[in-house]
Amino acid sequence: MLMSMVGKAGRRTLSFLDYATRNFALTWRLLSLAFSREKEGRIMVRRGVVEQIYFTAVQALPIIIPIALIIGIPLVLQLARVSGQYDAGRLAVILVVREVGPILTALVVTLRSATAVTIELGYMSVLREIEALEMAGIDPLRLICLPRLVGITVAIVCLFVVFDVVAIAGSYVLIFAFTDAQVAQFLYSFSQAITGLDIVVSLTKAFCFGIIISVICMFRGLSCKGNFTWIAINTSKASMESFFFCLVANIFITVVFYA
Numbered sequence: 001m002l003m004s005m006v007g008k009a010g011r012r013t014l015s016f017l018d019y020a021t022r023n024f025a026l027t028w029r030l031l032s033l034a035f036s037r038e039k040e041g042r043i044m045v046r047r048g049v050v051e052q053i054y055f056t057a058v059q060a061l062p063i064i065i066p067i068a069l070i071i072g073i074p075l076v077l078q079l080a081r082v083s084g085q086y087d088a089g090r091l092a093v094i095l096v097v098r099e100v101g102p103i104l105t106a107l108v109v110t111l112r113s114a115t116a117v118t119i120e121l122g123y124m125s126v127l128r129e130i131e132a133l134e135m136a137g138i139d140p141l142r143l144i145c146l147p148r149l150v151g152i153t154v155a156i157v158c159l160f161v162v163f164d165v166v167a168i169a170g171s172y173v174l175i176f177a178f179t180d181a182q183v184a185q186f187l188y189s190f191s192q193a194i195t196g197l198d199i200v201v202s203l204t205k206a207f208c209f210g211i212i213i214s215v216i217c218m219f220r221g222l223s224c225k226g227n228f229t230w231i232a233i234n235t236s237k238a239s240m241e242s243f244f245f246c247l248v249a250n251i252f253i254t255v256v257f258y259a
Contacts (some may be wrong), residue, residue: 026141028214030149033142037045038131039137045147052151056113057158064108065166068136071100072167073174089233096167097198098254101207105160108244109152110239114217118238121221130222145218153210160206167248194253201257211241 079092121144124130133140172187220238224230 023215023219026145026219028210029141030146030215033139033146034150038142041143044143048143048147049150049154052148053155053158055116056109057155060108060112060155060159060176061162061183063112063172064105064163067104067108068163068166068229069170069174071104072096072171076115076171090189092190093194093198096201097164097194098205099173099250101160101164101167101233102202102209103246105156105163105206106209107163107243109156109159109210110141110213110217110242110246113155114152114242115235117152117214117220118217118235119231121145121218122224122234123209123228125222126226126228127222145222149211149214152214153207155192156210156213157203157206160202164202197257201253205253208253209246212245212249216245 041211075092075095121130124144128142130140133143169185169188220234220241224234
């Protein structure tokens, strides 16, 4: 029994190390392609980046804006009530800018857009379209994966900024227009509490989340070989793993900058 448990733990450890190594290699390869100056296919790569940003960021605005208001309105109301007792502005910075904004943005992008990338690449892998590109002398990582990496990462950073602005400023405007609540003092304390470090850390989180989500989803999509059943399985794994590793990265970045 003990040997069986040790063997199972060892196999899982080796499997995780292999998974982590492959994802790191894919990340390194894509980043090296991002900084290369190859002229061939540059127009197609740029077009792919623009299309991915449009699909991931612009088309997600009708989802991210209501979510930001749903989170921001009760938060602003509650913190405005205790603004005389606690540093409400600082609490809002910690909750919205540092933690909730990046995590919710990553969750929305993962559920809406990143899983679609896994399904798309999964079908391309099963139908051997990836192999056809390689046989034609085209690098599928540069033509297909690089635009998705850049597009998803830029989209998450932009959506994070939109989320924070709508959650704080948008909620303040709606509360001021439709209620009698006094929230001016809260908005002033928020503007005094937020620092450049908070903005840099939050943008760093959003940037890292974009890389994590795009790489994991593309890796799972490219791992679908020969069977359509693996597309659904890998899509589920990609969504769970992306969100889990975003949480881990969130803790790590917070500890590095604020511990």
